[in-house]
Amino acid sequence: YSFILKKKNCNRFPKISDETWKRLTLSLGNGLSRDFVDNVDSVEVVDGVVKVDPSGLDGKKVFVYLACAFRYGSEDLDVIGLSCRKDIWINRVQVYPPTDGNATKSPMQESLLKKVGEQGYPFAFQMPTNLPCSVALQPGPNDSGKACGVDFEVKAYIANEANSADETIVKKDTCRLMIRKIQFAPTKNNAGAKADITKQFMMSDKPIHMEACLDKEVYYHGDPITVSVKINNETTKVVKKIQIIVEQLTNVVLYSSDTYTKPVCTEEFGETINANSTFEKTFRVTPLLANNKEKRGLSVDGRLKDEDTNLASTTLSQDNKEMQGILVSYKVKVNLMVSGGGYGFIVCHVN
Numbered sequence: 001y002s003f004i005l006k007k008k009n010c011n012r013f014p015k016i017s018d019e020t021w022k023r024l025t026l027s028l029g030n031g032l033s034r035d036f037v038d039n040v041d042s043v044e045v046v047d048g049v050v051k052v053d054p055s056g057l058d059g060k061k062v063f064v065y066l067a068c069a070f071r072y073g074s075e076d077l078d079v080i081g082l083s084c085r086k087d088i089w090i091n092r093v094q095v096y097p098p099t100d101g102n103a104t105k106s107p108m109q110e111s112l113l114k115k116v117g118e119q120g121y122p123f124a125f126q127m128p129t130n131l132p133c134s135v136a137l138q139p140g141p142n143d144s145g146k147a148c149g150v151d152f153e154v155k156a157y158i159a160n161e162a163n164s165a166d167e168t169i170v171k172k173d174t175c176r177l178m179i180r181k182i183q184f185a186p187t188k189n190n191a192g193a194k195a196d197i198t199k200q201f202m203m204s205d206k207p208i209h210m211e212a213c214l215d216k217e218v219y220y221h222g223d224p225i226t227v228s229v230k231i232n233n234e235t236t237k238v239v240k241k242i243q244i245i246v247e248q249l250t251n252v253v254l255y256s257s258d259t260y261t262k263p264v265c266t267e268e269f270g271e272t273i274n275a276n277s278t279f280e281k282t283f284r285v286t287p288l289l290a291n292n293k294e295k296r297g298l299s300v301d302g303r304l305k306d307e308d309t310n311l312a313s314t315t316l317s318q319d320n321k322e323m324q325g326i327l328v329s330y331k332v333k334v335n336l337m338v339s340g341g342g343y344g345f346i347v348c349h350v351n
């Protein structure tokens with residue numbers, strides 16, 4: 001079972017950062033939402049233009065980097081020298097003085113260069129396909145500061161070297177923009193997954209057999225999930241209740257691999273299935289972030305500033321690519337609550 005973003009059409013306008021002491025202006029050639037699409041086998045190029053005022057640089061150079069980082073602690077700790085950030089991937093280019101004056105420019109870069117004039121210098125980054133998407137871990141009600149998670153940053157800065165451990169880059173010599181890496185749903189939606197289980201009870205010669213399946217493979221945010229359940233109760237016990245749970249599985253791959261499971265939707269249906277009888281019915285459940293606002297550590301789609309977001313989309317990746325960061329998937333679980341000398345549970349998982 002997968003959650004994924006539905007593709008939207010949007011016009012492309014440049015996004016421009018604040019000027020840094022009138023010496024640097026960073027402009028990206030993407031839409032106002034600053035979203036860059038990962039199509040699983042390729043990722044949109046992150047391109048833009050930096051306007052550089054060379055007066056006052058004192059012989060220093062101007063660089064731009066694109067970084068994918070995982071933040072796992074408060075930014076306040078950075079002040080006392082404890083960095084709670086790990087760069088998963090980073091790439092740097094020098095834009096001033098230019099090192100390649102004949103580089104191919106995109107149409108958007110050509111348009112930006114006409115606006116900024118002779119002080120504009122283009123740059124472009126091609127992200128690899130094995131980077132995670134922008135995902136944040138939902139903070140608790142009393143947490144403050146930036147949420148933990150995976151984010152992407154484009155930063156222009158003034159320095160003597162691109163990356164020198166001996167050089168400190170002051171904040172006034174940088175300008176940056178946060179961007180998002182997202183995935184859209186595939187155009188083809190395959191048939192949903194199916195699972196079945198047979199449960200044998202003590203002191204009973206015959207079992208209960210349950211089969212559960214989904215109507216499709218991919219669901220958009222807010223779509224109801226249709227779960228078809230078939231039960232063949234050959235025992236003398238009575239099924240008192242059917243419970244359907246949608247669980248979010250968050251796999252944090254950093255220094256080690258840890259998986260966290262959190263329910264995002266739980267519904268119970270008072271269906272009675274008598275002994276030696278069959279049952280077949282379709283149920284609908286709808287996981288929504290609005291019903292999970294108080295759950296700390298839940299994975300949500302990365303957001304810029306304070307806009308609304310959703311439960312994190314399922315991570316799509318090529319099988320032969322190792323990926324770090326936060327990987328998200330979902331599982332639908334169907335429980336049968338059976339009476340007779342206490343309650344028994346029959347669990348069927350549909351991934």
